[in-house]
Amino acid sequence: MSTTTRRAVIVGAGDIARVHLAALTALGVEVAAVVDPDEQRAVERAATAGAHGSSDLEAVLAAGDIDVVHVCTPHDQHAPVALAALAAGVNVLLEKPLAHTLADAQQIAAAAEAASVKVGVCFQNRYNPTSQAMRAALAGGSLGPILAASATVPWSRTGAYYAAKPWAGQSVRSGGGALINQSIHTIDLVQWLVGPVSEISGRAFQLEAIPGVDVEDTATLVMTHNPAGQPPVRSTMWVTNTNAINAPVTIDVQCENGSLSLRGNLTIAEADGTTTVVSDDRPDSDTPSYWGLSHQALIADFYAQLDRPEPFWIAPVDALPAQQILSQVYQQSGLYTSG
Numbered sequence: 001m002s003t004t005t006r007r008a009v010i011v012g013a014g015d016i017a018r019v020h021l022a023a024l025t026a027l028g029v030e031v032a033a034v035v036d037p038d039e040q041r042a043v044e045r046a047a048t049a050g051a052h053g054s055s056d057l058e059a060v061l062a063a064g065d066i067d068v069v070h071v072c073t074p075h076d077q078h079a080p081v082a083l084a085a086l087a088a089g090v091n092v093l094l095e096k097p098l099a100h101t102l103a104d105a106q107q108i109a110a111a112a113e114a115a116s117v118k119v120g121v122c123f124q125n126r127y128n129p130t131s132q133a134m135r136a137a138l139a140g141g142s143l144g145p146i147l148a149a150s151a152t153v154p155w156s157r158t159g160a161y162y163a164a165k166p167w168a169g170q171s172v173r174s175g176g177g178a179l180i181n182q183s184i185h186t187i188d189l190v191q192w193l194v195g196p197v198s199e200i201s202g203r204a205f206q207l208e209a210i211p212g213v214d215v216e217d218t219a220t221l222v223m224t225h226n227p228a229g230q231p232p233v234r235s236t237m238w239v240t241n242t243n244a245i246n247a248p249v250t251i252d253v254q255c256e257n258g259s260l261s262l263r264g265n266l267t268i269a270e271a272d273g274t275t276t277v278v279s280d281d282r283p284d285s286d287t288p289s290y291w292g293l294s295h296q297a298l299i300a301d302f303y304a305q306l307d308r309p310e311p312f313w314i315a316p317v318d319a320l321p322a323q324q325i326l327s328q329v330y331q332q333s334g335l336y337t338s339g
């Protein structure tokens with residue numbers, strides 16, 4: 001079926017819904033409805049795409065004729081919305097993280113495995129040209145075995161951010177802060193690039209007091225990865241929401257015969273002196289660059305895969321490792337233990 005005959009519903013009419021709407025408009029997908037408990041917000045967001053705004057997800061699902069439900073809600077609402085859509089037999093594209101707790105994330109993964117429809121997770125940074133180039137360079141073999149990897153996420157989330165999205169500062173709704181909300185993309189990329197993780201040691205802290213905020217703003221991790229056909233390798237990571245600006249994510253991978261260094265652009269240095277620079281520049285995008293610029297690519301790919309029999313390549317089961325890593329850091333830090 002062609003993309004232009006697909007019908008989508010967006011659940012959650014906040015900031016990321018705007019990015020999904022723009023991607024769907026560019027693809028020619030019809031947006032049937034935008035759903036939000038704040039009906040006025042739903043109506044206003046829907047109007048930008050000529051769609052219907054509603055506060056009643058059950059009624060929208062019961063009306064039928066929907067190909068994909070986009071889950072763009074706060075984290076604690078991911079599981080109820082995704083499970084309702086799956087129960088209605090509709091494909092689901094889920095914003096990160098899978099859920100605010102590991103238990104809910106596992107429930108979504110199990111339901112997705114059992115379903116006959118497709119479920120995708122928005123780890124859109126895997127589509128960045130720099131991420132694809134890192135993955136290809138490591139798979140190519142000429143860089144040799146990986147010796148070490150490290151990553152940093154030096155971002156800024158101020159009181160104004162939490163005032164606009166109170167749920168993001170409330171651990172019972174968000175499940176956490178810098179790790180689950182912001183750095184989850186980088187955790188995913190590092191485990192995807194370097195290999196599955198068998199050991200994690202980490203600590204998360206709240207260093208900055210912001211009224212109404214009880215989530216961590218800083219964390220540090222050491223992980224042991226098991227790359228296929230190579231000895232185990234260690235990565236280190238430091239992430240914060242207390243930086244004065246949203247500086248670029250850095251990822252460094254040292255290999256026996258060269259290195260990868262992501263600092264905005266990616267530099268691939270090989271032992272013979274060859275240097276290749278890869279850029280993520282997408283000047284036409286209006287998405288904040290610190291979110292990554294590949295939502296459009298992921299959403300287009302998800303719709304293109306709908307008729308194929310195999311699961312989407314970033315299904316809930318593929319998003320679980322990042323959630324398991326950060327949950328373990330929370331556990332080791334004694335945080336959010338009720339989740």
Ligand SMILES: NC(=O)c1ccc[n+]([C@@H]2O[C@H](COP(=O)([O-])OP(=O)(O)OC[C@H]3O[C@@H](n4cnc5c(N)ncnc54)[C@H](O)[C@@H]3O)[C@@H](O)[C@H]2O)c1
Nearest residue numbers: 011012013014015016036037072073074077095096165291
């Ligand atoms: N992939 C990325 O890079 C990226 C970037 C930003 C946000 N996100 C994710 O997108 C999701 C939403 O974030 P946001 O920044 O748009 O938040 P937001 O606060 O701007 O918007 C959330 C909206 O969801 C609505 N909502 C709450 N409960 C709902 C329910 N049960 N059903 C329908 N709507 C409901 C709220 O009223 C609000 O309008 C989160 O999971 C967040 O982590 C992902």
